[in-house]
Each structure stands twice: as C-alpha cells, then as structure tokens.
Amino acid sequence: MAYYRRRGCNCKNKKKCTCGAKWSFSVDIGIDPITKKRKQKTASGFSSKKEAQIAAEELEKQIRDKTYIEVTEQTLKQFIDEWSESVAKNRMRESTYYNRLGIINNKIVPVLGYVKIKDIEPSTVQSYYNKLINEDKLSTSYVRTIHNLLSSIFKYAKKWDKVKVNIMEKVDAPIPNHKEMKTWNKDEASKFLDATKDAPTHIAYVLAVYTGMRMGEILGLRWKDIDFSNQTIHIVQTLVRIDGGFTFQEPKTRNSKRQIAIDDYVVSELEKRKEQQETNSELVVTTGIGTPYSPRNLQRNFNMLIKKAKVPKIRFHDLRHTHATLLLKLGEHPKVVSERLGHSKISVTLDTYSHVIPDMQKPTAKKFSNLLRGQNVVKEDK
The missing domain is CATH 1.10.443.10 (Intergrase catalytic core)
Known part of the structure; x- marks a missing residue:
C-alpha cells in the first residue's frame, strides 16, 4: 500500500493549493534480511497527487513482478572492495590479481573511486580514458586493461542489482596502437x-x-x-x-x-x-x-x-x-x-x-609462376 503526502503546504484549501508544494509517496518494498525491519521507498517532487499515484503504482508493479532494483548508494571504491573479494580474488591468478589491484588503486580509485557508482556516466569514463592517453601518456594497451577491469566491475554491479544499467556497454575501448616490432637480425x-x-x-x-x-x-x-x-x-x-x-x-x-x-x-x-x-x-x-x-x-x-x-x-x-x-x-x-x-x-x-x-610470400609467388609456366618444376613420382 502506498502512502501520499503533500510536504510544506500551508494553504487552507488543500484541493486548490497555490503555494506549489510537491507531492510524495512511500511504498513498502519488503523486509531487510539482516535487520528484519520493514523497508520503504520514498519518492517526491510530484506536481499532483495523480502523478504520485501513477509513479507509486509503477513501483508496486515492479515489486510484484520482482523487477524492482534498489540502486546502491555505494561509491565505486566500496563496490570494488566487495567485487575484489567475492570475484576477482577467486577468478584471477594470484599474480594477475595483485597486478590488477595495483592498477585499481593507482589509476581508477584516485579519479573515480569516491563517486557513487550510480552517478558515473559513460561520458565520464570516456573522458577519463582520453585523459589517461593524451595527458598521462599511457599506452592504449594499458588503458584497455583499465577498460576491461571497469567492464567486469560494472557487469557484476548490474548482475547483483546494484545499478539498473551497465554503463560500460556504452563506453568504447581505446583502439590499440600497433607499434612496429623491434627485432635483431x-x-x-x-x-x-x-x-x-x-x-x-x-x-x-x-x-x-x-x-x-x-x-x-x-x-x-x-x-x-x-x-x-x-x-x-x-x-x-x-x-x-x-x-x-x-x-x-x-x-x-x-x-x-x-x-x-x-x-x-x-x-x-x-x-x-x-x-x-x-x-x-x-x-x-x-x-x-x-x-x-x-x-x-x-x-x-x-x-x-x-x-x-x-x-x-x-x-x-x-x-x-x-x-x-x-x-x-x-x-x-x-x-x-x-x-x-x-x-x-x-x-x-x-x-x-x-x-x-x-618476405615469405616472394618465393611462394615465384614457385607458383614457375608451376604454371612449366619452368623448374619438380615433378612428383607417379
């Protein structure tokens, strides 16, 4: 059941309010499995009670259909700590884990770590990549490693219903720069x-x-x-x-x-x-x-x-x-x-x-030409 309120309205005739006070609603969303207390979701800022009712009914439908996601208030760093212990530590080789942890602590956390994960936008991450490449002069392969880490982190944030969408699906990985290989003769x-x-x-x-x-x-x-x-x-x-x-x-x-x-x-x-x-x-x-x-x-x-x-x-x-x-x-x-x-x-x-x-194709081209023209062709024994 939803509960409706009109906050800050001092008008004598509530039905003909002229002060512009907004409507809000509260809906029960279940019992907290840890505290065993009732949890409520409150939303405000509606111009009319009708608008608040429509929004409340949509929320109640999501709760009935079990499609409702309560977006986390965690920062990216807080979620990374959770992901790191639950996923990365068990899925990565020990050396890879510590290497990636170093990248997270040195590159990702100082810039994005203290932003709430729900507030991070695709454009923010894309601008972050541009800074790493153009200003910090990091290689595209290194930044692609950062991209793969963030993709995994947000994949699990979505999987665990911490966020409604995986924003990394809208972020482009840097195009790798293929440097000319240096070898000795x-x-x-x-x-x-x-x-x-x-x-x-x-x-x-x-x-x-x-x-x-x-x-x-x-x-x-x-x-x-x-x-x-x-x-x-x-x-x-x-x-x-x-x-x-x-x-x-x-x-x-x-x-x-x-x-x-x-x-x-x-x-x-x-x-x-x-x-x-x-x-x-x-x-x-x-x-x-x-x-x-x-x-x-x-x-x-x-x-x-x-x-x-x-x-x-x-x-x-x-x-x-x-x-x-x-x-x-x-x-x-x-x-x-x-x-x-x-x-x-x-x-x-x-x-x-x-x-x-x-270089390897040159003798091949010559062999094929000789074959068709009948020159210097070694015939197979029949």
Whole structure:
C-alpha cells in the first residue's frame, strides 16, 4: 500500500493549493534480511497527487513482478572492495590479481573511486580514458586493461542489482596502437651473444634467443626441468612478482606448459653454466648468492650489455620476437613456431608476426609462376 503526502503546504484549501508544494509517496518494498525491519521507498517532487499515484503504482508493479532494483548508494571504491573479494580474488591468478589491484588503486580509485557508482556516466569514463592517453601518456594497451577491469566491475554491479544499467556497454575501448616490432637480425643476435659470453647472465640470453622463452619462464627454469640426454626443456613454472615479492607458479595456459627442443650449442652452454654456478641452487639463472634473479634487474643488465655489444636497443621480450622472426624467415612452419612459443593458437603467431609474411610470400609467388609456366618444376613420382 502506498502512502501520499503533500510536504510544506500551508494553504487552507488543500484541493486548490497555490503555494506549489510537491507531492510524495512511500511504498513498502519488503523486509531487510539482516535487520528484519520493514523497508520503504520514498519518492517526491510530484506536481499532483495523480502523478504520485501513477509513479507509486509503477513501483508496486515492479515489486510484484520482482523487477524492482534498489540502486546502491555505494561509491565505486566500496563496490570494488566487495567485487575484489567475492570475484576477482577467486577468478584471477594470484599474480594477475595483485597486478590488477595495483592498477585499481593507482589509476581508477584516485579519479573515480569516491563517486557513487550510480552517478558515473559513460561520458565520464570516456573522458577519463582520453585523459589517461593524451595527458598521462599511457599506452592504449594499458588503458584497455583499465577498460576491461571497469567492464567486469560494472557487469557484476548490474548482475547483483546494484545499478539498473551497465554503463560500460556504452563506453568504447581505446583502439590499440600497433607499434612496429623491434627485432635483431642474425648478425646482431650473434654479436650480442658473443659480447656477453663472460657475463653471469649470458645463459639467460642464450635461452631467450635460441628458444623464445619468456623472461619469467627463463628465471623460473630449474635444472631438473632440463632433459640433457633428449635435449629438451620442460616449461612447468614461471617466476612472477606478487605484492612486492617473488614466487613461482604454473604457466598461464595449457599451451604455455610445453617442451622445447634445444641443440648441442644450447646444451653445452647450459652445462657450462652448471659448472660455473657457485651455489647449489636448483635454478639455472640466479644471483651470485643463489637467489632468484629479479626481472627488473635482468632488464637493467640487458640494457647495459646492449651498450657494450653496440647493437640496436630492444626490450628483453624482443629476444622472443627475434627467435620467432628468424625461424619464420628460415621457412619454418608457423605451427612449429607457435608450439615453441607456447601460443594458444597458431592464429596468434600469424597475427603477431604478420610483418614477416610479405618476405615469405616472394618465393611462394615465384614457385607458383614457375608451376604454371612449366619452368623448374619438380615433378612428383607417379
């Protein structure tokens, strides 16, 4: 049942009010499951009792049909805290969870965290993205990560009836900027490895160039993961940074957990490293006292050795790209390259290294032309 009131009306004849006082109504919306007390919804600002009655009847219908949503008064930060404990912590890998938590606390909360979630508009989020890209100079891939986080947060806000609509459905994700991939050619890769052969970290660069392993996979590699007799490396764990420290965890995907074939040279370099290692650490790449080598320090070491070798500056991760690019230019099948890299699908490999495809097409075009014109065609045995 609805209750109607006309607030602030001092007119003697209530039916012919001239003071402009507005009507309001109150409707019972159920019992609070925690306090066990009756809950009411009050709305005001109606010019006439008829308007208030129409609105009250619509609300009562929503309550009967169980379509009524009581929009939360929570701020975005308050809801994120709830979402983080209930969803993110259980659905994300530990390293991913802490990484995303850092993005939330450093980028999202300072700008949007203290706004009520019901008051955030699509245009507000879109302007926020523009600021991050144009003023803060963040990469579009980083801002897309923020977009994915906000999309998940608002998806659950809608699912849990905290808001009536998911505003992120109206927000456009930033278009990714595809930067030109930087890789070394075979001469540059060889020059770098020659210049770093006396460095304690040399084996890390050998593994990166000759196997395409990720940095975390190299830093997590143990001696027991290497089958010297069969010349294979088993990728079963990776070193990750979590909440200011380091830990080991399984690779992200089923394909990342893989075997990589190595040749005599890599085997000999691994054996040399094992002989030179001053501690009995189970890890292949360690500090001088046998502790795990941090990714940040390895990147710094890599940058220093690049200057020494006088080769073009690239990131450590670009050694992985170098490995893949050189293999594809050699004519290796993309499926084999995909397996070595641990990609989830061969399409990922083809999309990532599409810059190599034009060079690979030249001999193909020549072969096809020769076939049709009957030149230099090797006939199959019948």
